[in-house]
Amino acid sequence: MAVPRVTARDVARRAGVSQSTVSYVLNNTAGQTISAATRARVQEAAEALSYTPSAAARALRAGTSDTVLVVLADVPVGVAAVTIMGTLGATLRAHGYVVAYQRRDGRHLAEMLQSSTPVAVVDLGAFTAAELASAADLDVPVVGVSLDGGDSHLMRVPQRTIGRRQAEHLVARGHRRLAYAASTDPSAAGLMQGRLAGVRAVCAEHALPDPVVVDVPLHADAAARSVSRLRNRAAAATGVCAYDDEVAFAVLAGMRLEQLTAPRDLAVVGVDDVPLARLASPAITTVGVQTSAVGAGLGRHVLNRLQPGAGLAEPDDEPSVTLVVRATT
Amino acid sequence: MAVPRVTARDVARRAGVSQSTVSYVLNNTAGQTISAATRARVQEAAEALSYTPSAAARALRAGTSDTVLVVLADVPVGVAAVTIMGTLGATLRAHGYVVAYQRRDGRHLAEMLQSSTPVAVVDLGAFTAAELASAADLDVPVVGVSLDGGDSHLMRVPQRTIGRRQAEHLVARGHRRLAYAASTDPSAAGLMQGRLAGVRAVCAEHALPDPVVVDVPLHADAAARSVSRLRNRAAAATGVCAYDDEVAFAVLAGMRLEQLTAPRDLAVVGVDDVPLARLASPAITTVGVQTSAVGAGLGRHVLNRLQPGAGLAEPDDEPSVTLVVRATT
DNA sequence: CTGAAAGCGCTTACAG
């Protein structure tokens, strides 16, 4: 220890009071009447020694820290997750909580809770419903996102709705044969399942054939092969729902190699509305999910659980999903 | 408390041993000789009660946790940061450390250290050199990235080199008038300064005029205006170094509106080699930084500080910076 | 209005 830790004792000694008084003053403990003079002396001493209470000791004593633990799934973090993390963190920090992000890393929820005693947990798709349920009797609020329904979670990001929106748009534009451009990234599987289900549902409702599903790698050559595959069929597809904007980019790159142009030869709809979508040529029609609302909503849910009756507005449970029509449809 | 915490005492009671024995067994404490039978009983009891030691108590007692704290700057997290976080985390986790990410959030390093007692800190551009220096006498290793040199940091991401690489390529292609397409995102300022300095240096070395700097917003219309601005000058630029691939996309979108094509009318070089760069049309020439190596290197540095003499390979201090020539130059 | 004391759950010298 180059520099020994400054403790509440040190502050007490310097201020000429007891350790408890230091604690009362610094935490503004209710029901304690402390003279203004003492209060000032303590504040001053703490300042002078630049005292910072030990989170470990505090957590040990209180049984809980003031940290909200955000658990990430063990998959690469995408843009959507980053946005959620950003607004979620901002909301929570604005209310005095410290936010720590950790990957799940194969651990159990109960294990994580036992070891790090957060005030609350936000699950960003890391745990199964069963695990969440088994942790329900622990007294730490757990709030999370679910992809399509699921009671244990509070925020829903309706992947089905996203897929539906894509398909409905194409159908409204007169397309009768749809294709689905799938991502080849294994970590996309979870989201993709819901989106594709939404596309399928719309086709069924309109008595259209099931969409042809083709994998579209993020390489122009490979994408070109995928594109020609879905055009060289008895009933060629005329509209494509892409898993996301990246895949939509790949489809467009493949089309270019095949001398096809959107929307004339093939209409394309993406998902995410990434900044580059509007800079593509042609600019990509896409379904945008208001991801920032997911983070804020999640944050609000945590706060409501932590401070019930604080009069915080109830958050919406679903972010808005909006179609942004541009030039590829 | 719905469920009271399971403590080492509970395990001890169940195994019929003392609390210390539980600690010795579970931590595999060296220099303690414990009978195989006792050992087994303890393990079993811990298992049966699904005992997880309290991180708070452990940290309080030991003065340090086994968590490596990664501090992020108070700016939106970009792709590069996400990649670094990923490989850094993987490296550290592989060696048994828990990794927690937190935004700096205006706090001081000393404050963060006092309150959360991590074993080590990784600074992802959150602190100034002065702050880092003032924390040097604390006995927690702090490892970080620096943009261009800086002794207090271990990994360097040479922004100047990135800019140089862009400019050198254009000069080699015969361009004599370069322009710099700047990002309008305020949080890009830090990185941009170094990159632009690199471009300037190359121009100076080749006795070329200083590059014209134009802001390029991520909107086709606005970008078109920026493009025409740098072409309608006495000495029109023929090559553009873009701050990053997104800006390069914007430049290309602007050019398209102006009926210009790359590289004929204007050559464009980006930075980052994002997946979409090769899917653009024309595919974007760009400078790729091996960000994953930054994370891994950072991780290795932390491990070397934490376990000196463990024979871990010394990491490289600079990631490779490579030019990827595609169709825009 | 303020202080002495217990105890949160661990680890680790120290005795036996």
Place this chain on the structure above:
DNA sequence: CTGAAAGCGCTTACAG
């Protein structure tokens, strides 16, 4: 080979 005891730095009834 194993256990009793101290103490990490806090908070919070409880006395005064």
